[in-house]
Amino acid sequence: MxxxxxxxxxxxxxxxxxxxxxxxxxxxxxxxxxxxxxxxxxxxxxxxxxxxxxxxxxxxxxxxxxxxxxxxxxxxxxxxxxxxxxxxxxxxxxxxxxxxxxxxxxxxxxxxxxxxxxxxxxxxxxxxYTVPTQPAWNSGWVPASFLGTAVLLGGLAPAVLISWRGNTGLLRVFLSATVAGSLLLLIAALWMMTNLSRRTYDPYTATRLAGVLQWLTSRNSWWLGCYLALVSVLPAAVAVRLWPQERVEITPFAGAMLAAVVLGTAMGRAVMYWLGTRYEPF
Amino acid sequence: MAAARAQIGFFVDATRCINCKTCEIACKDFHDAAVGRRIRKVRSFEGGEFPAVFAYNVSMSCNHCAEPACVQGCPAGAYSKRFEDGIVVHDPEKCIGCRYCTWLCPYGAPQYDAREGRVRKCNLCLGEAEPVCVAACPMRAIEVGPLAEIAARPGATIALRDLPSPALTRPSIRYRVRKEAHS
Structure with a gap:
C-alpha cells in the first residue's frame, strides 16, 4: 500500500x-x-x-x-x-x-x-479528493468518512482510556459520540457503495466505477466486512456494554479494543485510496 | 483561466494509427523517462458485437487543456500555462513530488518518476523544431498546430466514448476516428 x-x-x-x-x-x-x-x-x-x-x-x-x-x-x-x-x-x-x-x-x-x-x-x-476526475471519490462519502472517523475516535478514546468513577453522564456523552461516529462511518460505507453502483451516461465513468466495484465486491468483500465490524459493530458493542456502568476502570482489554478500532479505520482508509488509484486514467 | 492567444494543440488521426508505439518510444527515449513511465501512451479500444466489431488506437500525451486541473491543483506552483501558445509547462525544479496532479489529470499526463522524486510531463518538446512524437510517427498520424485550424478539419472530434468527458478540462486535442468511437 x-x-x-x-x-x-x-x-x-x-x-x-x-x-x-x-x-x-x-x-x-x-x-x-x-x-x-x-x-x-x-x-x-x-x-x-x-x-x-x-x-x-x-x-x-x-x-x-x-x-x-x-x-x-x-x-x-x-x-x-x-x-x-x-x-x-x-x-x-x-x-x-x-x-x-x-x-x-x-x-x-x-x-x-x-x-x-x-x-x-x-x-x-x-x-x-472530491474532484470530478476521480469518480470513485467524487461523492459526499469521503467527507462523511473523514468526519465520522474524527467523531468515533474522539468519543471512544476518552470512554475507554479514562477511569470513570461517577460523572457517568459525561461518559455517556462520549459513548453517544462513539455511536454517532460509528453510524456515520456505516452510512459513509453505504454511500460509497451507492456511488460506485450509480448509473451514468458517461461510458468512461461507468467503466471506471464498474471496475472498482467489481474489484471491491468480488475479491475484497472480506476486507470491507472486517472494516465495518471494527468501526461500526465493535464500537457500538463497547458503548452498549459501558452505558449502564457507574464505574469504569482502564483495562488492557479496553486499550486493545481501541487499537482494533484504529486498525479498522486504517483498513477503511486503505480501501479509499485503493478505489482512487486502482486504475490509471487513460 | 484566461484563454491563450493562439492555443496549440495535437491532431491525432486514429484511422491511421497502427499502434506501433514508435511515438511512445521516441518520447521515452528523448526525455529519458523512467522504467514504467510513459509520457506518451498508445491504447487500443475495442467494441461492438459480432459481426459489427471495431477497434481503434488512441495516442495521447498531455493535452494542454484550456482549463488545466494540474495548474489549479498543484500546491507548489510547478505548472503554468503559457499565454502565447497555451502550452502547459511543468517545471521539475519546483515539483515536490506530491503526485496530486496525477490524481487531478483525467488523461494521466503527469507521470511520477521515482528516481527523481518528481513528476514528468509532456512539454511539447519546447526548444525543439517539432515534438519527437510527430517526427517519429511512421504513419504521420500525429500533428501539432493551431487548435483553431485543427478543430475546423472535417471529422475532427474531441468526444470519444472511451475517454473522459472533454467538459472536465477542455483538452486542446482533436481526433479523427471511426464513427463507432464517438461518444
Whole structure:
C-alpha cells in the first residue's frame, strides 16, 4: 500500500481533531477536580498531529521541498489543507501545552479554537479528493468518512482510556459520540457503495466505477466486512456494554479494543485510496 | 483561466494509427523517462458485437487543456500555462513530488518518476523544431498546430466514448476516428 503515509497522516489528523473536541467538551461538562483525568489525552493532541505531519512528508518525492506546498494558496486545495493543518498543529501545541502546565485560564477558548481548526483541517483534507476526475471519490462519502472517523475516535478514546468513577453522564456523552461516529462511518460505507453502483451516461465513468466495484465486491468483500465490524459493530458493542456502568476502570482489554478500532479505520482508509488509484486514467 | 492567444494543440488521426508505439518510444527515449513511465501512451479500444466489431488506437500525451486541473491543483506552483501558445509547462525544479496532479489529470499526463522524486510531463518538446512524437510517427498520424485550424478539419472530434468527458478540462486535442468511437 504505497499510500501508507497518507493513510497514517489523515488518521492522525482525525484522531487529533477528535481528541481536541473531546477535551473541550470534557472541560465544559466535568468537575474542575476531574480535569486531571483528561490531561494525558489532551497532552497527546499535539504529538499526534505532529507525527501525522511528519509522516505526510514521507509521501513526497522531495520532502525537503515540502515548504513549497504553501505557494499556491489562492488556487490549490492542497495548499489550503496544508495551511489549515499547520494552523491546527500550532493551536494544538498551545492547547496541549496548557494542559501539560495545568494552566486553566483561557484554556476553554483555546480548546474551542483548536477544535474548530481541527474540523477545518479534516474537511479541507476531505475535499481534496472530491474532484470530478476521480469518480470513485467524487461523492459526499469521503467527507462523511473523514468526519465520522474524527467523531468515533474522539468519543471512544476518552470512554475507554479514562477511569470513570461517577460523572457517568459525561461518559455517556462520549459513548453517544462513539455511536454517532460509528453510524456515520456505516452510512459513509453505504454511500460509497451507492456511488460506485450509480448509473451514468458517461461510458468512461461507468467503466471506471464498474471496475472498482467489481474489484471491491468480488475479491475484497472480506476486507470491507472486517472494516465495518471494527468501526461500526465493535464500537457500538463497547458503548452498549459501558452505558449502564457507574464505574469504569482502564483495562488492557479496553486499550486493545481501541487499537482494533484504529486498525479498522486504517483498513477503511486503505480501501479509499485503493478505489482512487486502482486504475490509471487513460 | 484566461484563454491563450493562439492555443496549440495535437491532431491525432486514429484511422491511421497502427499502434506501433514508435511515438511512445521516441518520447521515452528523448526525455529519458523512467522504467514504467510513459509520457506518451498508445491504447487500443475495442467494441461492438459480432459481426459489427471495431477497434481503434488512441495516442495521447498531455493535452494542454484550456482549463488545466494540474495548474489549479498543484500546491507548489510547478505548472503554468503559457499565454502565447497555451502550452502547459511543468517545471521539475519546483515539483515536490506530491503526485496530486496525477490524481487531478483525467488523461494521466503527469507521470511520477521515482528516481527523481518528481513528476514528468509532456512539454511539447519546447526548444525543439517539432515534438519527437510527430517526427517519429511512421504513419504521420500525429500533428501539432493551431487548435483553431485543427478543430475546423472535417471529422475532427474531441468526444470519444472511451475517454473522459472533454467538459472536465477542455483538452486542446482533436481526433479523427471511426464513427463507432464517438461518444
Amino acid at each position: 504505497k499510500e501508507w503515509p497518507l493513510i497514517l497522516f489523515t488518521l492522525a489528523t482525525q484522531l487529533a481533531c477528535g481528541l481536541a473536541l473531546a477535551a473541550t467538551v470534557f472541560e465544559t461538562r466535568a468537575r474542575p477536580t476531574d480535569a486531571v483525568l483528561m490531561r494525558p489525552l489532551a497532552m497527546a493532541i499535539f504529538p499526534v498531529i505532529a507525527c501525522g505531519l511528519l509522516l505526510s512528508m514521507a509521501h513526497l518525492g522531495r520532502p525537503l521541498m515540502a515548504w513549497r506546498a504553501l505557494l499556491n494558496l489562492g488556487q490549490s486545495r492542497l495548499s489550503l489543507e496544508v495551511v489549515l493543518t499547520a494552523l491546527f498543529a500550532l493551536l494544538a501545541l498551545a492547547y496541549s501545552g496548557f494542559w501539560w502546565m495545568g494552566r486553566t485560564e483561557g484554556r476553554l477558548v483555546l480548546g474551542a479554537a483548536t477544535s474548530v481548526a481541527g474540523l477545518a483541517a479534516v474537511v479541507a483534507g476531505a475535499v481534496l
